Amino acid sequence: IHARSTRSGAPFVTVHCPSLSAELLESELFGHLRGAFTGAIQDTVGKVAVAEGGTLFMDEIGDLPPGVQPKLLRLLQDRRYERVGDTRTRACNIRILAASNRDLAAAVAAGTFREDLLYRLNVIEVYLPSLRQRPKDILPLADHLLWFFKRQTGKTVAGFTEEARAALLRYPWPGNIRELRNAIERGIILSSGPDIGLADLPAQIGA
Numbered sequence: 001i002h003a004r005s006t007r008s009g010a011p012f013v014t015v016h017c018p019s020l021s022a023e024l025l026e027s028e029l030f031g032h033l034r035g036a037f038t039g040a041i042q043d044t045v046g047k048v049a050v051a052e053g054g055t056l057f058m059d060e061i062g063d064l065p066p067g068v069q070p071k072l073l074r075l076l077q078d079r080r081y082e083r084v085g086d087t088r089t090r091a092c093n094i095r096i097l098a099a100s101n102r103d104l105a106a107a108v109a110a111g112t113f114r115e116d117l118l119y120r121l122n123v124i125e126v127y128l129p130s131l132r133q134r135p136k137d138i139l140p141l142a143d144h145l146l147w148f149f150k151r152q153t154g155k156t157v158a159g160f161t162e163e164a165r166a167a168l169l170r171y172p173w174p175g176n177i178r179e180l181r182n183a184i185e186r187g188i189i190l191s192s193g194p195d196i197g198l199a200d201l202p203a204q205i206g207a
Helices: 022-030 069-078 104-110 115-121 135-153 162-170 176-190
Strands: 012-016 055-059 095-098
Touching (some): 012 022, 069 115, 104 115, 135 162, 135 176, 162 176
Parallel strands (some): 055 095
16 A cells, blocks of 8 residues: 555554554654653654654554544644654654554444544455465465575475375464464475475474
8 A cells, every 4th residue: 555655655653553652652653752761871863753754654543542543533634743852743645554453343332442533544444354265365465475584594485285284274274374384384384395395394284
């Protein structure tokens, strides 16, 4: 989406929402002034500023802490924010993409996610079915990941044995793309022949 947009020449910046506490995530997003909290030894601009003109991708938005949600809502509505510990209001020009593996409507009903924030985020929704619901994607994704890890490791693995390809198609992939990614990375590391075989993949895939 970013690469095909008019913002493609500007930064693409990622924030992983579950990885930080509310205070640190707010600082990660908006930046902070020196001394704003314990450990803030210098001014930090934040990822909103880094993404200026481009795209800010918020991964696992369903895990966004309740205290940060109204501040993100304001950013979406007014394009304005303040750094932690600062009184100066700053403007921004970014597009936000958000992803979640949670049912955000259910989170709204449970009171853990703001309804107004959901509506503000949900301008265009793209629903991605689980990997087991789209088996035709498994082998093309596996081939892509094979090429990716070949470049990283420098190994000369050509592909998968027929037995391994059949096992990849049979397996239900409860962990979706992340599990497939880890399986292919393992296969590349363990493979000693021209192709990744069934023995190179995690045991549950061949079971």
